[in-house]
Amino acid sequence: MSTRHILLGLLAGGPSHGYDLKRRHDERFPQARPLAYGQVYTTLQRLVRDGLAEIDGTEADSGPERTMYRSTDDGARELATWAGEIAPPAPFVTNEIFAKLVVSILAGGDPAAYLLAQRTAHMARMRELTAVKTSPAADLATVLSADFALNHLDADLRWMNTTAARLTNLTAEVDAA
Amino acid sequence: MSTMANDLRLAVLLTQGSDRREWWRVTLTGVGAALATGFGTAAAALASLEGQYHVDMASGLLDHPGERSGVIAALLLLLIPVLGFLGQCTRVGAVHRDRRLAGLRLAGASAGQVRRIAALETGVACLVGSMVATVFFVLFLLSRWQSPPALAWVGIALVALGVPVLGATASVLALRRVVASPLGWVRRVTPSTGRGPGWVLLGAVALLVLTALLAVANTNRDMPDYKSGRAPLILCGALLALGAGAILLSGAVSKLTGRLLAARTENPAVLIAAERLRDDPWASARTHAAVLLGTVVGTGFIGVRQALLAEVNGTKHLAEDAAFYTTGVDLVAAAILVGFAITLFGLAVGAAESLATRRRGLAAQIAAGVPYGVLGRALLLETALPLAPSMLVAGTGGTAIAFWYAMAVSDFTVIPYGALLVPLAVYGACLLAAATSLPLLRRSIHPRELRYT
Amino acid sequence: MSDHNPSTVPLLAARGLVKEHGRTRALRGASVELGSGEILAVTGASGSGKSTLLHCLAGIVRPDEGSVAYAGNRLDQLPEKQLSELRRTDFGIVFQFGQLIPELTAVDNVALPLLLTGTARKEARERAGEWLERFGVRGQEEQRPGEMSGGQAQRVSLARALVTGPKVVFADEPTGALDSLASEQVMAALVHTARESGTAVLLITHDALTAAYADREVTLKDGVVVSAADAAMGSLGVSQ
Numbered sequence: 001m002s003t004r005h006i007l008l009g010l011l012a013g014g015p016s017h018g019y020d021l022k023r024r025h026d027e028r029f030p031q032a033r034p035l036a037y038g039q040v041y042t043t044l045q046r047l048v049r050d051g052l053a054e055i056d057g058t059e060a061d062s063g064p065e066r067t068m069y070r071s072t073d074d075g076a077r078e079l080a081t082w083a084g085e086i087a088p089p090a091p092f093v094t095n096e097i098f099a100k101l102v103v104s105i106l107a108g109g110d111p112a113a114y115l116l117a118q119r120t121a122h123m124a125r126m127r128e129l130t131a132v133k134t135s136p137a138a139d140l141a142t143v144l145s146a147d148f149a150l151n152h153l154d155a156d157l158r159w160m161n162t163t164a165a166r167l168t169n170l171t172a173e174v175d176a177a
Numbered sequence: 178m179s180t181m182a183n184d185l186r187l188a189v190l191l192t193q194g195s196d197r198r199e200w201w202r203v204t205l206t207g208v209g210a211a212l213a214t215g216f217g218t219a220a221a222a223l224a225s226l227e228g229q230y231h232v233d234m235a236s237g238l239l240d241h242p243g244e245r246s247g248v249i250a251a252l253l254l255l256l257i258p259v260l261g262f263l264g265q266c267t268r269v270g271a272v273h274r275d276r277r278l279a280g281l282r283l284a285g286a287s288a289g290q291v292r293r294i295a296a297l298e299t300g301v302a303c304l305v306g307s308m309v310a311t312v313f314f315v316l317f318l319l320s321r322w323q324s325p326p327a328l329a330w331v332g333i334a335l336v337a338l339g340v341p342v343l344g345a346t347a348s349v350l351a352l353r354r355v356v357a358s359p360l361g362w363v364r365r366v367t368p369s370t371g372r373g374p375g376w377v378l379l380g381a382v383a384l385l386v387l388t389a390l391l392a393v394a395n396t397n398r399d400m401p402d403y404k405s406g407r408a409p410l411i412l413c414g415a416l417l418a419l420g421a422g423a424i425l426l427s428g429a430v431s432k433l434t435g436r437l438l439a440a441r442t443e444n445p446a447v448l449i450a451a452e453r454l455r456d457d458p459w460a461s462a463r464t465h466a467a468v469l470l471g472t473v474v475g476t477g478f479i480g481v482r483q484a485l486l487a488e489v490n491g492t493k494h495l496a497e498d499a500a501f502y503t504t505g506v507d508l509v510a511a512a513i514l515v516g517f518a519i520t521l522f523g524l525a526v527g528a529a530e531s532l533a534t535r536r537r538g539l540a541a542q543i544a545a546g547v548p549y550g551v552l553g554r555a556l557l558l559e560t561a562l563p564l565a566p567s568m569l570v571a572g573t574g575g576t577a578i579a580f581w582y583a584m585a586v587s588d589f590t591v592i593p594y595g596a597l598l599v600p601l602a603v604y605g606a607c608l609l610a611a612a613t614s615l616p617l618l619r620r621s622i623h624p625r626e627l628r629y630t
Numbered sequence: 631m632s633d634h635n636p637s638t639v640p641l642l643a644a645r646g647l648v649k650e651h652g653r654t655r656a657l658r659g660a661s662v663e664l665g666s667g668e669i670l671a672v673t674g675a676s677g678s679g680k681s682t683l684l685h686c687l688a689g690i691v692r693p694d695e696g697s698v699a700y701a702g703n704r705l706d707q708l709p710e711k712q713l714s715e716l717r718r719t720d721f722g723i724v725f726q727f728g729q730l731i732p733e734l735t736a737v738d739n740v741a742l743p744l745l746l747t748g749t750a751r752k753e754a755r756e757r758a759g760e761w762l763e764r765f766g767v768r769g770q771e772e773q774r775p776g777e778m779s780g781g782q783a784q785r786v787s788l789a790r791a792l793v794t795g796p797k798v799v800f801a802d803e804p805t806g807a808l809d810s811l812a813s814e815q816v817m818a819a820l821v822h823t824a825r826e827s828g829t830a831v832l833l834i835t836h837d838a839l840t841a842a843y844a845d846r847e848v849t850l851k852d853g854v855v856v857s858a859a860d861a862a863m864g865s866l867g868v869s870q
Binding site: 439441442443444445448449452453455456538541542543544545546547548549551627 | 681685688690711714715716717718719721722723725729731732733734735738742743745746750751774790791802
Binding site for chain 1: 818
């Protein structure tokens with residue numbers, strides 16, 4: 001996930017300051033990991049260094065003084081290019097569950113018990129997310145991001161099911177190697 | 178020829194794997210073919226006679242061409258209920274058969290191949306039935322008749338082979354939609370039955386009646402008083418017109434009662450029955466065609482019989498002895514009863530098949546707490562509602578014929594009240610035939626029907 | 631949200647259910663409890679006995695052994711006439727498909743259970759119309775099930791199951807024949823209405839996304855309920 005492009009996107013609507021950007025990010029992308037304020041600040045500084053954003057002045061009507069940022073023309077171009085690029089479909093398979101299974105077999109642990117516990121945790125999280133998206137207060141952004149997570153968890157579950165059915169074969173293969 | 182053998186092998190393979198109800202269809206089709214062959218060969222053998230003979234049967238009723246032609250016509254008209262019965266039989270398990278053949282078509286079989294396989298399946302069933310009936314008839318014939326003419330043998334052979342050929346042709350015709358668009362038939366949706374008053378059936382009936390009339394006219398050609406031969410012609414015409422009218426009326430009335438009752442009724446059973454009528458009004462009309470025709474014939478006959486017997490008993494100078502006339506009348510009565518029995522059997526088969534096709538949906542209804550009683554009443558009302566008005570018309574028409582005949586013969590000294598009872602009796606019998614499938618309803622809540630995986 | 635409290639008497643409780651279909655043993659001692667207003671998902675692979683469990687709990691079939699108690703009364707000992715009445719009044723049933731009468735219009739299908747309990751036609755149709763509106767199928771009252779999409783027909787089925795105000799709704803793979811968006815609409819409608827009216831739901835599914843709508847999940851394997859902790863893997867929809 002490219003934080004700098006997301007910040008550029010939020011700036012596309014008009015000048016804004018760091019705290020406001022963080023608030024709007026968390027609002028716009030519910031269920032995502034919340035942005036740390038420090039991360040917003042360093043990212044903005046890098047954008048300015050690369051000429052993609054510039055300082056628009058300061059604002060201090062109430063409370064501490066705040067630096068306002070706005071996007072440059074280069075920033076708008078960079079944003080358009082990024083938004084049009086396809087996301088590379090799974091270039092590397094990073095699968096923590098699979099890694100734990102293999103390690104568990106190597107170390108003589110109980111991979112089946114681990115899969116079972118993982119499945120239970122997945123189901124609990126899925127119930128939680130379903131409750132979030134079916135609550136009357138949920139807006140469409142919440143529903144869609146919950147759906148994204150639910151479908152990924154569902155895919156994990158399916159993978160775990162087929163893996164569980166082939167655990168004996170996997171153990172034999174890992175032990176033989 | 179090798180393709181034929183190949184198709185035959187495929188047909189045998191496919192029927193071996195088919196379910197019990199498909200065997201029912203094959204068996205009942207064979208029975209229907211045997212009945213058709215029996216009536217057909219008898220008519221053919223009689224038609225081979227020309228002029229006066231002494232036939233040692235039925236009190237000399239078969240001796241003269243005039244009466245013989247009547248018997249031939251009656252035998253041919255008996256084919257109408259047999260046709261109706263066969264029509265019902267082809268529907269037993271038809272959903273499965275159609276799905277199976279559509280699957281075959283999707284698996285790459287050519288349209289012609291599928292048609293041949295279906296034709297073989299029905300053709301073989303008909304052939305077996307027809308052969309059994311032919312063998313028995315020939316044995317019976319040889320025991321009564323020392324040397325039947327060549328013409329009789331030709332006729333018998335034609336009928337024996339014609340019945341399976343016709344059966345196979347009809348099954349190919351019925352499959353035309355499956356062959357044309359197989360995709361729609363492999364889905365789980367219950368296919369809608371053909372709409373309209375069943376032109377194939379009506380055409381076949383018209384053809385039969387025409388043949389019967391020709392047979393009558395033919396055997397009468399040398400008669401001096403050929404005008405008297407016209408009475409049966411007029412009678413047949415009236416019967417056909419009334420029958421067709423009753424069928425068309427039945428369809429129209431089904432549609433109307435369905436619509437009116439569905440909108441107003443407070444009774445769930447009536448609601449279900451009415452909506453089913455509204456959905457396919459011609460289904461019941463087709464089923465009841467033979468019943469209505471039979472009612473017209475039966476009602477008319479009761480009148481004719483009463484008048485004729487009064488005449489026979491009241492007249493001193495008869496051309497033949499009284500037994501000649503009473504035997505004739507009794508034979509006709511027997512023919513009508515046989516026709517009714519076949520029709521009612523067909524009706525019961527049709528009701529059972531309609532239940533079997535819907536058993537999955539019915540099981541779901543019962544599971545959801547719809548009482549058996551409501552579904553059973555709906556089933557009976559489906560028969561009772563459209564049949565009542567058309568039965569009224571058919572009964573009135575038949576009674577009119579009876580009164581007309583009584584008037585012509587006896588100048589109203591005999592009033593055929595018996596004719597009025599026939600429609601009531603037929604109506605009751607039809608409801609009983611439909612009710613024979615009710616025990617099936619009780620058995621349809623099998624958990625197997627509620628599984629969808 | 632559910633106010634399920636396991637310490638009180640459950641609304642529906644099955645103990646040690648055994649049921650054989652011919653030579654196959656569909657259930658081999660399954661036990662399950664459903665609290666008042668609780669939404670319970672029963673998951674398991676094809677052939678694990680899920681549907682048979684539902685049939686026994688809903689009083690559609692009688693178990694060979696074991697007991698089913700509804701609100702403290704033994705269901706497995708009731709005569710069929712009373713069971714049928716119970717299914718009509720206290721239970722609502724939704725299958726994958728087939729519970730709508732194809733010749734009846736949507737509104738008449740929903741009104742049918744009310745007519746069966748003696749409600750006047752006009753009132754029954756009005757109430758059915760209200761339920762159709764709640765499930766978002768307004769404007770299609772006079773259409774027949776065959777003229778609707780699968781999702782619409784299934785929402786009509788839900789309306790039919792809920793129109794009598796049942797205590798329990800039994801749903802056997804209610805989304806099994808639907809695409810993901812239609813599944814979501816059907817499940818959201820079912821769960822929302824059930825919570826609003828305090829109706830308990832026994833939901834049978836082999837789809838994890840559908841099971842996630844429930845408050846709790848039990849898994850069936852080879853005809854017995856295995857608790858979540860020792861539920862064997864492969865229980866969820868490998869076949870799908």
